[in-house]
Amino acid sequence: xxxxxxxxxxxxxxxxxxxxxxxxxxxxxxxxxxxxxxxxxxxxxxxxxxxxxxxxxxxxxxxxxxxxxxxxxxxxxxxxxxxxxxxxxxxxxxxxxxxxxxxxxxxxxxxxxxxxxxxxxxxxxxxxxxxxxxxxxxxxxxxxxxxxxxxxxxxxxxxxxxxxxxxxxxxxxxxxxxxxxxxxxxxxxxxxxxxxxxxxxxxxxxxxxxxxxxxxxxxxxxxxxxxxxxxxxxxxxxxxxxxxxxxxxxxxxxxxxxxxxxxxxxxxxxxxxxxxxxxxxxxxxxxxxxxxxxxxxxxxxxxxxxxxxxxxxxx
Amino acid sequence: xxxxxxxxxxxxxxxxxxxxxxxxxxxxxxxxxxxxxxxxxxxxxxxxxxxxxxxxxxxxxxxxxxxxxxxxxxxxxxxxxxxxxxxxxxxxxxxxxxxxxxxxxxxxxxxxxxxxxxxxxxxxxxxxxxxxxxxxxxxxxxxxxxxxxxxxxxxxxxxxxxxxxxxxxxxxxxxxxxxxxxxxxxxxxxxxxxxxxxxxxxxxxxxxxxxxxxxxxxxxxxxxxxxxxxxxxxxxxxxxxxxxxxxxxxxxxxxxxxxxxxxxxx
Numbered sequence: 001x002x003x004x005x006x007x008x009x010x011x012x013x014x015x016x017x018x019x020x021x022x023x024x025x026x027x028x029x030x031x032x033x034x035x036x037x038x039x040x041x042x043x044x045x046x047x048x049x050x051x052x053x054x055x056x057x058x059x060x061x062x063x064x065x066x067x068x069x070x071x072x073x074x075x076x077x078x079x080x081x082x083x084x085x086x087x088x089x090x091x092x093x094x095x096x097x098x099x100x101x102x103x104x105x106x107x108x109x110x111x112x113x114x115x116x117x118x119x120x121x122x123x124x125x126x127x128x129x130x131x132x133x134x135x136x137x138x139x140x141x142x143x144x145x146x147x148x149x150x151x152x153x154x155x156x157x158x159x160x161x162x163x164x165x166x167x168x169x170x171x172x173x174x175x176x177x178x179x180x181x182x183x184x185x186x187x188x189x190x191x192x193x194x195x196x197x198x199x200x201x202x203x204x205x206x207x208x209x210x211x212x213x214x215x216x217x218x219x220x221x222x223x224x225x226x227x228x229x230x231x232x233x234x235x236x237x238x239x240x241x242x243x244x245x246x247x248x249x250x251x252x253x254x255x256x257x258x259x260x261x262x263x264x265x266x267x268x269x270x271x272x273x274x275x276x277x278x279x280x281x282x283x284x285x286x287x288x289x290x291x292x293x294x295x296x297x298x299x300x301x302x303x304x305x306x307x308x309x310x311x312x313x314x315x
Numbered sequence: 316x317x318x319x320x321x322x323x324x325x326x327x328x329x330x331x332x333x334x335x336x337x338x339x340x341x342x343x344x345x346x347x348x349x350x351x352x353x354x355x356x357x358x359x360x361x362x363x364x365x366x367x368x369x370x371x372x373x374x375x376x377x378x379x380x381x382x383x384x385x386x387x388x389x390x391x392x393x394x395x396x397x398x399x400x401x402x403x404x405x406x407x408x409x410x411x412x413x414x415x416x417x418x419x420x421x422x423x424x425x426x427x428x429x430x431x432x433x434x435x436x437x438x439x440x441x442x443x444x445x446x447x448x449x450x451x452x453x454x455x456x457x458x459x460x461x462x463x464x465x466x467x468x469x470x471x472x473x474x475x476x477x478x479x480x481x482x483x484x485x486x487x488x489x490x491x492x493x494x495x496x497x498x499x500x501x502x503x504x505x506x507x508x509x510x511x512x513x514x515x516x517x518x519x520x521x522x523x524x525x526x527x528x529x530x531x532x533x534x535x536x537x538x539x540x541x542x543x544x545x546x547x548x549x550x551x552x553x554x555x556x557x558x559x560x561x562x563x564x565x566x567x568x569x570x571x572x573x574x575x576x577x578x579x580x581x
Contacts, residue, residue, distance in 0.1 A: 018423040026439045141563040143515055145522045145538060146556035153545055153552070253430030257519055272523060275438045287435060291427055298426065
């Protein structure tokens with residue numbers, strides 16, 4: 001187990017080095033250097049050269065990369081070009097906001113998807129099963145910006161006005177207002193993720209319900225609730241956990257869209273802001289952070305999987 | 316057809332393809348024709364699905380937008396296949412340390428959310444349809460390489476491969492002439508499902524203002540523009556939104572149906 005953890009940590013480090021290379025070289029090597037990004041497409045060649053010299057962009061790329069990495073690792077993240085504030089302060093707040101959103105969506109997914117998937121598996125081929133499966137298919141296929149805007153249209157419209165159309169309230173200002181701002185963006189993410197997890201819970205449980213050990217538990221005289229909760233679900237949920245881990249990658253992308261739709265100040269909207277304002281230092285750090293969070297979250301999901309599945313734990 | 320998914324998927328995709336190909340004939344108006352007095356209207360005999368904020372006909376724009384979506388989806392996946400298939404084939408064929416190194420890099424690229432990868436590439440290149448296509452194509456390549464590699468590993472030691480070696484065929488011929496046709500089914504399934512997601516990613520980029528640029532008819536862009544006016548008229552949001560969802564459902568059903576039919580090979 002220790003070896004496995006060390007091996008995984010090593011490959012996370014490799015991933016992050018690779019991502020840092022991509023982030024750095026995508027902006028420096030491809031047509032449109034960092035100076036072009038900052039000054040815009042129509043800058044004069046002289047202005048570009050002056051800025052490049054000021055930023056040290058005329059030095060060898062490898063030296064620039066190493067210097068940048070050194071600064072990133074030691075926490076000297078510099079100032080955002082567009083916001084004129086330290087990147088660290090901006091990022092810390094946005095990361096927390098995104099964590100609230102993602103956390104709420106994931107919790108809702110688990111609380112809703114597992115019971116729905118279980119229900120569908122127990123009533124296989126019934127109308128309920130068909131309805132749940134069809135709804136989950138549609139859920140995967142409707143883009144989150146459409147789902148989000150339909151939710152705004154129906155629930156935040158001038159008629160109902162149950163929720164704000166977007167924005168953010170500080171949790172210190174009152175839990176109610178904070179939750180009301182979080183509700184629709186979290187619901188949008190939940191609806192898309194729900195589909196994946198419901199389908200996996202259902203198919204995982206369908207497979208497990210056919211196994212001899214579940215039959216044995218039934219023959220032993222265990223109550224149906226005990227058979228499902230104690231015996232079947234424990235194994236049946238494993239594929240759902242794998243999918244949930246894969247969905248974390250989706251969540252990182254989905255959060256960009258959803259935060260943009262609801263004008264929610266998290267990491268996703270920060271990335272779009274950095275792109276639109278040609279804020280290179282902010283963009284590089286933000287993408288690196290999202291990649292790091294994703295790698296670590298995946299690692300956590302793998303550990304959870306191993307903990308639930310002894311066959312892997314002792315392998 | 317045993318699988319209802321394949322049957323429904325075929326019909327839906329056929330409908331989407333047909334409507335998109337015939338769009339210039341079917342669309343009652345040009346994509347950019349403005350009727351500013353009749354802006355943000357609901358369906359009427361003149362405008363069957365209503366109009367947008369410039370009074371452009373939503374039916375025409377949605378039909379023509381299908382061409383943009385399909386061009387982007389199919390183009391991006393073709394690019395992804397062009398990069399990923401040779402890489403996956405070669406990696407599995409050569410094997411050993413090279414294979415391990417290539418796959419480590421692919422895994423690292425895969426562990427980077429693909430929308431973010433596409434965003435990064437579009438940022439570096441600038442926002443346009445072509446760049447969105449390039450970005451999504453490149454972002455798809457590692458996943459395709461992985462699938463192709465694992466399918467290739469499954470047939471690499473089959474007798475027909477050994478026989479080709481014994482005949483003294485070149486490695487290139489063995490890879491593309493012998494192995495490739497045998498790993499085609501999983502590649503086709505993968506490509507179908509990826510096309511749906513490529514269309515979705517393309518629409519997302521356009522929605523963020525980083526893909527297709529106005530005044531081109533594109534579903535993601537139409538939805539972006541509908542945002543401001545959504546409480547005045549829901550049609551500019553709903554019409555392209557439904558078109559997008561139906562198209563992606565079609566690709567998913569067709570891909571899942573194919574998977575059931577052809578089985579998981581490799």
